[in-house]
Amino acid sequence: MKPIMLMLMALAMLMTAWYWQPEVLAPVLPARVDAPAEAVAQTPAAPLLAATPTPSDQVQKFTAQLLSPPYSQAVTAENLAQTEPPAVAAITVPLDDGIVWQLQLSQYRFSYPEPITATVRVQGEQLAVIRYQLRSLDQQLVSSGVLVAETDGLFRLELEGQTDFxxxxxxxxxxxPGHGALAKLSYNQPVAWLEQPLALEADDSDLVLPLQLQVQQAGLYRVQAVLGQQQTPAEPLAILQGEFVLESGSQHIRLRAHHSVLPDKRFVAELSRLQLELAPPMPGAATGYGRPLTAPVALGDFDPQSLNRTPYQPDAQAVQSAVLLQQLSR
Incomplete structure (x- = not known):
């Protein structure tokens, strides 16, 4: 019975690591715009991978994660994408006579008070103005208007964010009709956001990042952020994670970075890619999202030599789970 429990624990820990993998949002093909039947939305092909990880590679990767601080993962080539904004694919619609429409959102998920921004490029026909419509999924009109060409074939859209989107x-x-493109997007009313970072602290082997949040909806929050070294260009050091039960109002949380992910010498720290997710209060309810940072936040300088340099000691459960993974892979 005990090996089964250990296996379930190992799988649970792996699912936690998987949960924070970057979300892949596929571009949406045009609808309602009646392009010719032969016109198919074109999207950039996915880059070819140099090598496909083997099952053994995956086991080694997950084993290393189990034996590392779960709250403080070093940035590697495998998780580097989590430190960068998600790539947004353009919607490209080829029509007859060499006409091509391209609709490019600045992002897939917007958060109030962010404006909805996009660019439109039209090749193969000369247009001075085009029309736009923003609708709900049940086709209720939210906003509409015209866009005037800035240069040959280039149009820019910026719609002010609203609390009732x-x-x-x-x-x-x-x-x-038949000449255009369509894309889907999300617009969230934030459930929490960063008010300000507080002074960095040293706690045994960890650098502690106290953060003051403004919480609109109480509940269980999953928090992830990137700790970086402020330089040109900025260097991501670690992906920090934690779960916190928060009440509404001004709340404090503490993210931690293990000394093993930090530079050896004093450095200037910064915080970026802060993700605040409110777990659904019941099955079927929607996940709540916090307001993203508009730019990295300076945290001040810190000397890692002030930390205890003792290597991280995983708990017995993590060690047993790692051993079981190795046994199952044989």
């Missing part, structure tokens, strides 16, 4: 939206642009 539906969570899921469709943005369509067209010059006439």
């Amino acid at each position: 539906p969570a899921e939206l469709e943005l369509s642009v067209e010059s006439e």
Whole structure:
């Protein structure tokens, strides 16, 4: 019975690591814009991977994660994507006579008070103005208007964020029926956001990052952020994670970075890619999202030599789970 429990624990820990993998959002093919049947939305092909990880490689990777501080993962080539903004693929629609429409959102998920921003490029026809419509998924009109060309074939859209925007939206642009493109996006009312960082602290082997949050909805929050070294260009050091039960109002949390992910010498720290996710209060309810940072936040300088340099000691459960993973892979 005990090996089964250990296996379930190992799988649970692996699922936690998987949960924070970067979200892959596929571009949405045009709808409602009546392009010719042969016109198919084109999206950039996924880059070819140099090598596909073997099952043994995956086991070694997960074993290393089990034996590392779960709250403080060093940035590697495998998780570097989590330190960068998600890539947004353009919606490209080829039409007859060499006409091509391209709709490019600045991001897939917006958060109030962010404006919804996008660019439109039209090749193969000369247009002075085009129309846009923002609708809910049940086709209720939210906003509409015209865009004037800035240069040959280039249009820019910027819509002021509103507190009553539906969570899921469709943005369509067209010059006439059958000539245009459409993309889907999300617009969230933030459930929490960063008010200010507090002074860095040393606690045994960990650098502690106290953060003051403004919480709109109480509940269980999953928090992830990137700790970086402030330089040009900035260097991501670690992906920090934690779970906190928070009440509404001004709340404090403490993220931690183990000394093993820090530079040897004094450095200037910064925080970026802060993700605040409110767990659904019940099955079927929606996840709540916090307001993202608009830019990295300076945290001040810190001397890692002030920390205890004792190597991280995983608990017995993590060690047993790692051993079981190795046994199952044989």
